[in-house]
Amino acid sequence: MAEREVAIRPLGRSGDLGWVVMAHGEFYDREFGWDTGFEALVSRIVADFAEGKEPGPQAAWIAEVDGARAGCVFCVRHDERTAKLRLLLVDPNARGLGLGARLVEECLQFAGQAGYEAITLWTNDVLGSARRIYQKHGFELVAEESHHSFGQDLVGQTWQRSL
Template identity: 45%
Template sequence: MTDVHLRPFVAADTDWLVTQHGDLYAREAGFDDSFGPLVRSILEAFNADHDPVCERGWIAEAGGTRLGSIFCVREDAVTAKLRLFLLVPEARGRGAGQMLLGQCMSFAREVGYDGMSLWTHESHAAACALYARNGWDLVASKPVRSFGQDLVEQRWVYRF
């Protein structure tokens, strides 16, 4: 996928990301209507007060079409949190996910975080496999009821 490039997230991407997350997770995982508003609240908070020195978001594009996103935000003084990692179906398996993850991890390392964390569900098997291939460790797993579904919530960490 050589035509894919990453650009900084801008506030004008918010509605697209909310729609993509809501539609994709409803279609692929059966999530209910509570997921889109959660994504919107995360993005609105990021737009309102993120620190661009140590927090960033990226959009993957090809030919002017948005393909996905990833965000690096502060969890605490030494740990970055990976958020809102998404790839539209047509971008999967073509290297865009690795490109986004690599950018996010490199940024976190460059700005001085000691490590990273993320929260996901085990049903996101391809993403979890990508995390494992990149040296992330699964440190916690528990059954939950979220977004109208019985899920297994996971926490992954990475140390630089």
Template identity: 35%
Template sequence: MIKLEDISIRTDLQPGDMGYVTYMHGCFYKQEYNYSINFELYVMQGLAEFQKNYQADKDGVWIAEYEGKIVGFLLSMHREHNTAQLRYFILDSSCRGIGLGQKLCNLYLDFVKQKGFKSVFLWTTDELFTAAHIYKKMGFVLTEEIGSDSFGKTLKEQRYDLNL
């Protein structure tokens, strides 16, 4: 069993990371929630946007690794009006329940506060109960719901906001 203390976290993107994180999302969301390849495209586009618009003083990434393999990922992307967006939070199934998600979230919150953002937001779907629980525990509040067929099935996309 993997232990939290055996996982390292780095804060720089390296060649192969964006492709692997896209792969993680594509496989997980197909297997667990039956999302289509459109979701994988959505992730690819968002990661490309992050890299294209990256500003070291405003954006951050946390990549958890175990024995050289990415097992967790989360990024912060700057937006208008001194706001940041939490995106692509994912954990490998072998690393759930050991505190890694909480650790990544704490690093994220520390970062956005240190950078002086006024608020943060994220988008998720109504099917992701565990994720919603984590976000609510962090203080996020559900502020918007819209119907969507974007990922190959009918669901509700949900926006959560947190004022800092």
């Protein structure tokens, strides 16, 4: 099997924003049965990012495999001293290439260089692969809360780490 060409680049090409929304909607429906409420949430996060609604430094990256989009992550302002990692996704067909770890590393490096002192994220306990990446990068679970969202009963988790 030929080696695959893997690249991480800043989000910013035509179609990137729409791809992030579409990929999240399709993946979470297929993998977890989440309804379009999740896709609507992702579209609001993406629109707020694109419009620069949050003050402070922010950035996002797209992972590509053989020139095709295969993953993403966003780093936005949570508060004056804390960044927030959002929308980490790796296409199931691109798993095992280290994309999730590389995307998280981009986010951590950006947040530190931007002057943030800590970084936080919110996820759900069913996302085991992502949780393992967060743990390997020093994030610690700081809160859990049951909720009903996206047509499912879930346990939301807040993770944090210092930079």
